[in-house]
Amino acid sequence: MTSIDLARIAIYLAIVTGLAVLLGRWLVVAAGPRAAAARIPLIGAAEAGILRLAGVGPGRETGWLGYALAVIAFNYAGFLLLYGVLRLQHLLPWNPLDIGPMAPAVAFNTAISFVTNTNWQAYSGExxxxSFAQAVGLGTQNFLSAATGIAVMVALARGFARAEATTLGDFTTDLTRITLRLLLPLAAIVAVLLVLQGVPQVMQGVLHSIGLDGGAQTIPLGPVASQVAIKQLGTNGGGFYGVNSAHPLENPTIWSNLIEMVAILALPAAMPLAFGRLIGDPRQGRALFLAMLIPFMVMVGLIVWAELAGNPIHQALGVDPAMGNMEGKEVRFGAVDSGIWAAATTAASNGSVNAMHDSFTPLGGMVAMLGMLLGEVIFGGVGSGLYGLILFAVIAVFAAGLMVGRTPEYLGKKIEAREMTLAMLALIGLAVAMLVPAALTAVLPVAAAAVQEAGPHGLSEILYAYGSAAGNNGSAFAGFGAAQTFHAIAIGVSMMIGRYLPVLVVLAIAGSLAAKKRLPATAGTLPTHGPLFIGLLIAVVLIIGGLTYFPALALGPVAEHLAMLAGRLS
Structure with a gap:
């Protein structure tokens, strides 16, 4: 790895960190009742009108159960509407290529995917x-699923900030404010920047061209820039085109590549800083940010190093070692930008790609996979990554309390059996949603038929698919046949468990904490904003992930890596 490669990584991290500070402040304003954004006539009028139509009066709040039921009901309605759009798209406008209805199982999978902020794509978008299904169906859920995750994070912050309270806010109000004040303005800015780089933004049309082989090509056009903007900012992932941001129309220049890579992490990195401000202690937010940033830096370093080192099997056949592993990568992005993107997209629950992860080296693919298997808490999805990390923080302070013989506390609230039980329920449920269907895929012939490769790499395809689904990431090893009915349904179920079980657990914990008294800090209180706790939190995440997933990883990417070093394909 050269000094130029290190400088590119450092510049990327610096841009993301700077934006995280600014957006963390913006998010606090956007989620507040007297936000400056509400005084902008257009946004203020739209917000008031939406809340009035929804029947939400000023100051309305609900307890954790009411908030949770509102989340589930709203998302279920969104699923039904999107499923209907996908099944009836041939009857709706903006269909210049005369595309028919989506198959029922794939429509089920896709509707769940976009409602759960996963954006797993068992289809080729173009x-x-x-264009109607892309812009109105998928585009709407790109905004609303992202806003749902942020709203749950804000409700959790209220649980820590309040004392002896019975309410956590109102979901409809939070959803509306976050969408109008934060996501829409940001998406508009990013979409304009992408259009300036040559990304199409039309409602219908095709581009006719002649390929290098002399054959005619018909390339569909559509609302690409707007879709890319919110898919990146909202950690939705996916893409207008089947190959995502490896497509020259979705990601035409090195500048569009940088814009899209930064957009992947901009809001997830801002979440812990916003959380610290929402609870009234920015130091806690900075600690959580570092607990995300440090493992992410290791991820980036390992993936880029592995891809630059290349594949010794290829090198034995005459490939220049200086090229690194360029299989499945765009030459214009190379191993470094492809590696940074892979780390960012799998760490941030985004799922978009500018290179094919199936073609990464075994170690590079494993590190990307590990970001999802750890529960998408190394930044993770907007909102969901932060509240997922809080679950690990609850376990960390409980373990610390056992070591020193004190009742565990976190952010001024006592952590008791109820909170620990709920946190473990979420983590165990996530592991079940990943490993059980993966095991079934390995042993059932009807499911195993979707696996492209035999041996360790085939197991990696399976682990990646269900880790991506339950982690609400959405990326995939390209060889996996996700459109098969068994996997379309099983992956849909995994996505639901991975999304809604943590949501219910987090809101239940928030309700429990809000009802408790705030405990004053004493000499025996564990400081949760210093290096010791940051290290403890990172260790807890890695230990739980290692104990849960290392046996499966040893049979998949680890075995494949050892075979590669020995010069064998399997």
Whole structure:
């Protein structure tokens, strides 16, 4: 790895950190009742009108159960509407290629995918979706699923900030404010920047060209820039085109590549800093930010190093070692930008790609996979990554309390059996959603038929698919046949468990904490904003992930890596 490579990584991290500070402040304003954004006439009027139509009066709040039921009901309605759009898209406008209805199982999978902020794509967007389905169906859920995750994070912050309270806020109000004040303005800015780089933004049309082989090509056009903007900012992932941001129209220049890479982490990195401000202690937010940033830096370093080192099997056949592993990568981005993107997209629950992860080295693919298997808490999805990390923080302070013989506390609230039980329920449920269907895929012939490769790499395809689904990431090893009915349904179920079980657990914990008294800090209180706790939190995340997933990883990417070093394909 050269000094130039290190400088590119450092510049990327510096840009993300700077934006995280600014957006963390913006998010606090956007979530507040007297936000400056509400005084902008257009946004203020739209917000008031939406809340009035929804029947939400000023100051309305609910307890954790009411908040949770509102989340589930709203998301279920969104699923039904999106499923209807996908099944009826041939009857709706903006269909210049005369695309038919999506198959029922794939429509089920896709509707769940976008409602859960996963954006797993068991289809090729430009070939199987109309511009109406892309813009109105998927685009709407790109905003609302992201806003849902942020709203749950804000409710959790209220649980820590309040004392002897019975309410956590109102979901409809939070959703509306976050969408109008934060996501829409940001998406508009990023979309304009992408259009300036040459990304299309039209409602219908095709581009006719002649390929290098002399054959005619018909390339669909559509609302690409707007889709890319919110898919990146909202950690939705996916893409207008089947190959995502490896497509020259979705990601045409090195500048569009940088814009999209920064957008992946901009809001997830801002979440812990916003959380610290929402609870009234910015030091706690900075500690959580560092607990995300440090493992992410290690991820970036390992993936880029592995891809630059290349594949000794290729090198034995005459490939220049200086090129690194360029299989499945765009030459214009190379191993470094492809590696940074892979680390960012799998750490941030985004799922978009500018290179094919199936073609990464075994170690590079494993590190990307590990970001998802750890529960998407190394930045993770907007909102969901932060509240997922808080679950690990609850376990960390409980373990510390056992070591020193004190009742564990976190952010001024006593952590008791109820909170620990709920936190473990979420983590165990996530592991079940990943490993059980993966095991079934390995042993059931009807499921195993979707696996492209035999041996360790085939197991890696399976682990990646269900880790991505339950982690609400959405990326995939390209060889996996996700459109098969068994996997379309099983992956849909995994996505639901991975999304809604943590949501219910987090809101239940928030309700429990809000009802408790605030405990004053004493000489025996464990400081949770210093290096010791940051190290403890990172260790807890890695230990739980290692104990849960290392046996499966040893049979998949670890075995494949050892075989590669020995010059064998399997």
């Amino acid at each position: 070939a199987e979706l109309t």
